[in-house]
Amino acid sequence: xxxxxxYGDSHASEHGGWTKIxxxxxxxxxxxxxxxxxxSFGRDKNIILNLNHINNGDYVCFCFGEIDCRAHINxxxxxxxxxxNNLVAEYFIAISTNVYGLNVKTCVxxxxxxxxxxxxxxxxxxxxxxxxxxxxxxxxxxxRRKYTLYMNKKLKEFCDLYGxxxxxxxxxxxxxxxxxxxxxxxxxxxIKDPVFIKEHLEKIIYG
Numbered sequence: 001x002x003x004x005x006x007y008g009d010s011h012a013s014e015h016g017g018w019t020k021i022x023x024x025x026x027x028x029x030x031x032x033x034x035x036x037x038x039x040s041f042g043r044d045k046n047i048i049l050n051l052n053h054i055n056n057g058d059y060v061c062f063c064f065g066e067i068d069c070r071a072h073i074n075x076x077x078x079x080x081x082x083x084x085n086n087l088v089a090e091y092f093i094a095i096s097t098n099v100y101g102l103n104v105k106t107c108v109x110x111x112x113x114x115x116x117x118x119x120x121x122x123x124x125x126x127x128x129x130x131x132x133x134x135x136x137x138x139x140x141x142x143x144r145r146k147y148t149l150y151m152n153k154k155l156k157e158f159c160d161l162y163g164x165x166x167x168x169x170x171x172x173x174x175x176x177x178x179x180x181x182x183x184x185x186x187x188x189x190x191i192k193d194p195v196f197i198k199e200h201l202e203k204i205i206y207g
């Protein structure tokens with residue numbers, strides 16, 4: 001039985017669709033650390049992998065970045081590219097620290113598409129943003145999409161550098177305007193239908 005372990009924010013959990021995936025001879029084990037940022041993971045370096053459940057040859061997948069792009073990068077708008085460059089560099093140092101000495105195959109999940117909050121069906125989220133102290137959206141929709149696209153570009157570059165799998169399903173989940181497609185979402189910021197995640201998993205594991 002192949003095991004695939006996710007580690008990260010809510011996009012690494014059942015909210016991100018992982019627990020709905022059924023693939024023969026594959027067990028998916030999710031590890032949700034709450035609303036943790038790529039920034040804070042990169043800063044702290046250590047997330048404590050559950051070594052009792054990791055076997056030689058397992059896959060581990062790190063899922064961070066959506067919250068950073070949605071709620072934090074805009075604070076550094078003048079130097080947003082440099083900010084993301086630094087975030088991703090520290091992120092990969094933290095990942096390499098955590099997998100050091102383990103016989104595992106390391107994956108890095110893309111930052112998922114942002115929500116188009118201008119659409120009528122998403123207007124309620126704007127009010128929710130205003131009232132929430134923990135999950136706001138900062139900047140314009142176009143800003144957040146720009147940050148996410150650039151972050152994923154850097155994630156791909158660093159995966160190539162470190163020899164990790166880039167778990168990239170971003171383009172499968174965007175609508176014609178480049179935002180999270182509501183057909184596959186939970187009506188908010190998560191991917192609900194994992195059809196393309198499953199497809200990509202099968203490609204990584206079975207070729």
